[in-house]
Amino acid sequence: MSITPYRVLVGPEGYLPPAAASRGILLPEKGEALIEGAIVPEEEAMQAIATKLLSAKNPFFFPGPQLLWDWKEGVALKAQAVKKLADLAGARVIPMPDYRPKYPMINPAVEINPNHPNLTIWHNKIDVCVFIGVHCHYANMALKIIRGGTSCYTIALCGEAGHEDAMISLCCMGMPELARLTEIIQSMKGEQAA
Amino acid sequence: MSIKVIKPTAAFASLLPTEYLELVADGPYASPKTINDLGTFKEIIAEHPHCAGCGVALGVRLTVASLPAPADTLIVGTAGCSFFGLAQAALNYSCSAFGNQNAVASGLKRMLKIRYPDTDKDVVVLVGDGGIADIGLDLTLHSWFRREKIATIMVDNEVYGNTGGQESGMTQEGQVLNMAPKGKNFAKIPVFELARVSGCVYGARVTVASPKKIGRVVRKAILLAREVGPTYVQIYTPCPTNFKFPPQQTINIAKKAEEGYYSFQEFISDDAQAYWEKNFASSTM
Amino acid sequence: MIEQRVVAPEYLFNEAEREEQFITGSEAVREAIKRANVDMAISYPITPQSESMHLVGDIYAEGYIKEYFRGENEFAVMSSVAGAAMGGVRVFTATGGPGTLRAFEAFPTWAGARLPVVCAFMTRGINSPLSIQPDTLEMAYMLDTGIIMLHAENSQDLYDMILQAFMIAEKPDVHIPVGVFVDGFFITHTRDRVKIAPPDLKLPPYNPYSAPVPVMDMENPPIRQMRDPFVMKSNFISYAAHASWQQEILAAAERSRRHIAHYLGNLLEAENETAPVMIVASGTAVSQSREAIESARQEGLDVGLVKLKSLRPFPTEELKAMTANAKAVIVPEFNRVGWLAREVRAALEAKVKVVGGPRVFGGMTMPPDLILDEIRRCANE
Ligand SMILES: Cc1ncc(C[n+]2csc(CCOP(=O)(O)OP(=O)(O)O)c2C)c(N)n1
Ligand code: SF4
Numbered sequence: 067m068s069i070t071p072y073r074v075l076v077g078p079e080g081y082l083p084p085a086a087a088s089r090g091i092l093l094p095e096k097g098e099a100l101i102e103g104a105i106v107p108e109e110e111a112m113q114a115i116a117t118k119l120l121s122a123k124n125p126f127f128f129p130g131p132q133l134l135w136d137w138k139e140g141v142a143l144k145a146q147a148v149k150k151l152a153d154l155a156g157a158r159v160i161p162m163p164d165y166r167p168k169y170p171m172i173n174p175a176v177e178i179n180p181n182h183p184n185l186t187i188w189h190n191k192i193d194v195c196v197f198i199g200v201h202c203h204y205a206n207m208a209l210k211i212i213r214g215g216t217s218c219y220t221i222a223l224c225g226e227a228g229h230e231d232a233m234i235s236l237c238c239m240g241m242p243e244l245a246r247l248t249e250i251i252q253s254m255k256g257e258q259a260a
Numbered sequence: 261m262s263i264k265v266i267k268p269t270a271a272f273a274s275l276l277p278t279e280y281l282e283l284v285a286d287g288p289y290a291s292p293k294t295i296n297d298l299g300t301f302k303e304i305i306a307e308h309p310h311c312a313g314c315g316v317a318l319g320v321r322l323t324v325a326s327l328p329a330p331a332d333t334l335i336v337g338t339a340g341c342s343f344f345g346l347a348q349a350a351l352n353y354s355c356s357a358f359g360n361q362n363a364v365a366s367g368l369k370r371m372l373k374i375r376y377p378d379t380d381k382d383v384v385v386l387v388g389d390g391g392i393a394d395i396g397l398d399l400t401l402h403s404w405f406r407r408e409k410i411a412t413i414m415v416d417n418e419v420y421g422n423t424g425g426q427e428s429g430m431t432q433e434g435q436v437l438n439m440a441p442k443g444k445n446f447a448k449i450p451v452f453e454l455a456r457v458s459g460c461v462y463g464a465r466v467t468v469a470s471p472k473k474i475g476r477v478v479r480k481a482i483l484l485a486r487e488v489g490p491t492y493v494q495i496y497t498p499c500p501t502n503f504k505f506p507p508q509q510t511i512n513i514a515k516k517a518e519e520g521y522y523s524f525q526e527f528i529s530d531d532a533q534a535y536w537e538k539n540f541a542s543s544t545m
Numbered sequence: 546m547i548e549q550r551v552v553a554p555e556y557l558f559n560e561a562e563r564e565e566q567f568i569t570g571s572e573a574v575r576e577a578i579k580r581a582n583v584d585m586a587i588s589y590p591i592t593p594q595s596e597s598m599h600l601v602g603d604i605y606a607e608g609y610i611k612e613y614f615r616g617e618n619e620f621a622v623m624s625s626v627a628g629a630a631m632g633g634v635r636v637f638t639a640t641g642g643p644g645t646l647r648a649f650e651a652f653p654t655w656a657g658a659r660l661p662v663v664c665a666f667m668t669r670g671i672n673s674p675l676s677i678q679p680d681t682l683e684m685a686y687m688l689d690t691g692i693i694m695l696h697a698e699n700s701q702d703l704y705d706m707i708l709q710a711f712m713i714a715e716k717p718d719v720h721i722p723v724g725v726f727v728d729g730f731f732i733t734h735t736r737d738r739v740k741i742a743p744p745d746l747k748l749p750p751y752n753p754y755s756a757p758v759p760v761m762d763m764e765n766p767p768i769r770q771m772r773d774p775f776v777m778k779s780n781f782i783s784y785a786a787h788a789s790w791q792q793e794i795l796a797a798a799e800r801s802r803r804h805i806a807h808y809l810g811n812l813l814e815a816e817n818e819t820a821p822v823m824i825v826a827s828g829t830a831v832s833q834s835r836e837a838i839e840s841a842r843q844e845g846l847d848v849g850l851v852k853l854k855s856l857r858p859f860p861t862e863e864l865k866a867m868t869a870n871a872k873a874v875i876v877p878e879f880n881r882v883g884w885l886a887r888e889v890r891a892a893l894e895a896k897v898k899v900v901g902g903p904r905v906f907g908g909m910t911m912p913p914d915l916i917l918d919e920i921r922r923c924a925n926e
Binding site (some may be wrong): 262264332334347349351352353354355356357360363364365366367368369370371372374375381402 | 584585587611612614616617618620621622624625626627628629630631632633634636650651654658759761762763764765766767768769770771772778
């Protein structure tokens, strides 16, 4: 293991940034989360997400296919909750409807694609983004490309094991966790207003 | 049920790019379309990077426009020019090692049958002549011998288009191509005839000059593969780039071939015929 | 068929009372697969693998597996296995030697497509000249295919590792294939005492919808997806996407470390790791080393042993720690190329003298005396 531990920091990191997992970053357990490569309690990461989103100039949510398509029970409600969260955080939403590389050209104003997510980030000058509802393989692929070529701060709200390649990552994200994050943002906004 | 995978969630529906909204509203999923409806609905392949006048592109486009149940269809492909269009298709598309398509399709089809005994999940192999007749011939034949319930469709441009115009087993005798500098010295591999003796219950040989025939035989091949056994469709899809003819000549060349050595042919087993008459004889196509 | 109930993997592996049976390695495979809740197995014969896949066929006939057939060759089998895995089920197959090489192109495509296939490799010699005898040469080729590689020392390991392999392979953060390697004949065709769980227990089924990639069943979005290679254009975007994809496959193997540690205890096991002379081995070379160490101790020589259980991912840090006091490391192997010595050398970064050998191949056994000679030489240097 390298002497200085690798940290998952905002880019542009360079030509071909490594997978954070290959640099010794471990995934969190349930109840934990990752901030810039370090394992922290989930609550702390939620606070950090709220801070990041509320202080961002141009935050965006990128809901993936698992939230855009009403394919199983519970998805519609979850999509609604995510939309509410984005609105509350003052973030705009750009969808990732599928995973094939876009031919002949992507319209980066209206969509994002995991094979070339940087195009959408650059075009919309996005400084903080949230991945949710994207299959883990494609999310990791995209998160590395974003870290390599853009200065966007990446957040992953993952229903499975989480993402080392995001700067902040939650894991095991279900409805209760979504509700808690919404609550935190709500109260942080209240404090800011006060 | 699977149509759900193309129903947008209410929260985000308005944010979907136009192309998806069109697929949802006017795509072939909710009510399957036929070749006759081309031009009136949002196609599964809207854009593709094939060469101008590419016969393979047309063959692929016509094939996917003829699927009886696109919402429950999986295409298994392989390396080759057919990849270009299929990579853009609004369908599940798998493509792994060159020539292994019928083996991949065998595993997929058997498992989908076990996971969804009551839903027809059509597994359709759609690849080039090199993929089927040369590198994948043993896997193709064995899937037929084993009576795997797969429809195999060859887009036959009589050349390895994707790698720059080399001779394939389906190239005509005498044709000069890369790697056949003195002309090919054996005949086209009789895959169509092999299909008949290797277990296929239905086969058809067509060209892109006859889109309606393609629509009819592709649909028939897929419906018969569901219940009766393996089926095979061979479509002549001329390649302007490697045979160096002007792109606007593709259809003419296919038409000429259809009048000559690539005449329309069809075979059907007794079982398949009986099944067809019982279940689909009254159908419009 | 015995009526089975699903239990937690940890219960099946650690808590359920085990019965000791005196069985062959091939039979140990059968016993593992019987409890693995496998949906499909596909076979193709090659000595010394054939018997195990016959036995898997027998339990299919009894009803333990939903689908089983003999494919036409190993490349086809590995491709059909891939198709089944894409369809969202748990699959098993096995091969060895020439079969491994015949199928070779399939293995990186499995890993690249994130397919959690479990394959047993009963290793044997590779032609020419033709040999069916034990030899671990094929493992050299497999090291960089992207699959996870576990190496069994004995039938007990084989039974345990196959079951554990499914759990490791299917973790959403891993979800790449696992190969369980075992030295042909020495293990597959000899009887040994193996402790096995009760036959009425089985692993939980595979849940395809937690996978890191969509299942090819048209029941989960997106409708427009491709399994597997996806970009064929010549531009930087395509290169970067492909590179990131490959990094993610490597990352998946990295993530498997903690799951391997959870189920197997650790990626390696060590004995007497403060000794000045250490033997580092995997597979049956470990058992031969144990005998040599026994003799060496009687001669008053201080020797330790590291048994590598996982070769991919490779336990570099653990190995460094376990050989920190060593002045020499001996790597006995059953192949001519010495792939393990290469791995060990790379891991230990020239800090320790690595003796690449003894090596035997072509089916030869490894008399413990060969290893003992090496121990004596190292101890007296
Ligand atoms: C194992 C392997 N060998 C060779 C290739 C190179 N290759 C890719 S496509 C192709 C030819 C495809 O020809 P065909 O199947 O006729 O399809 P077309 O491109 O003409 O549509 C070849 C040789 C490969 N990808 N893999
Ligand atoms: S090379 Fe031929 S087959 Fe390939 S895309 Fe061009 S025209 Fe079509």
